[in-house]
Amino acid sequence: MIMKIDTLVNTSSAAWEGWNNLGYEARVRILRHWTDQLSPECRAMVEFQCRNAMEHVAKVELMPGPTGETNELYSAGRGMFVVTADSDAPLVAVVGQIAAALVTGNTIFVCLPADFVLSAKELITQLEKSGCAGGVISAINNDQLADLVSHPAVAGVAYTGKLSTTQALARQLAARDGLLAQLISETDFARLPVIGSPTYSLRFVTERTRTINITAVGGNATLLELGSGEEH
Template structure:
């Protein structure tokens, strides 16, 4: 069994980032099907936990079903010169998932589950409010013999301090619109890679959390091209495609 990423509230920002980056590589490498199996196990175990809203389990199931439709199978795309192109997906990297105190646990679970099934590692705040969710996720990972791709910090201020790190590929936030503006300014001022920013501020209707394509905001696409056709053959096909004789 792989080493589990433990709760580490007092370590430096660099160590947390390194932990999350190290956790991302094996988690992303196991593939969509195995990640779906872990999250299905997580959802199933949550149903037996007292004190956890049944909707938390249901929202995980929902986004796993959508991920199965959207990203589970690579897409074959024949090329114009006879090559084979296979389109698949990959996690973006390290995500920060933030939620204001007493905000929607369902929205938080939706963002978290999409980040994980997409192939990302996650850094979150170690709160009593979400402790049961992560305890059960740890059980699911242990049963599947994979390391839990989640790292913990002591509060949202630490997460905010991590926004400037180039390793952070994206941010998920559950809370109010004013905070979204503040975080968006910080993210926009970053140098290095552009970080995607996914927010849920409608805590009644949960518009973002109910988005059937939400998982697509947590992934990136990659194409593998295989060409075994002779160069001359390719040239002929290209010429025919251009209408040349």
């Protein structure tokens, strides 16, 4: 049975806050548990994405503020990402996309060709057994891909495949209304220069600021958080 697009989006959106609030260390533990089920090459890719995320986006930066106020700059997941690839794309590339999207606090929809080396449902089973909550990663059919990419709630698309498809996805994302979406494309199957970049995880996050005022009346702390879905 094919789930309706709005149902898929609502389920993923409901799972996003809990997954994003889980924190980097907890997400890294889950993804490292996942590597027990992967080949050495894919295991190394997951570890690479986790290590770089911890170095480049996991740290909270303290910013100057007035006395009695604490200001923090931190990164959060953008929201929901579509992960898709051509049938001849290497599995290690797809694993890298999934790992980078998940470790940075996003939920994902996986759409893979029927003849891909591993099915989306198998990947979901592996990740849920490793500790991902239901709804954090969902499988979609190829005939749902275009509608989901066009949905205004989707934050971005991570794709491995041909340049022509990359261009078509870019046009589709540019034509839609709502949230400005990211297209993160890898077209070099041999070298994987995009997915293999140490700063790849930066493409999946947005910056947020958190202000804690400890001088409120009665000594109660008040909290204000501001974020931008268009910055990374």
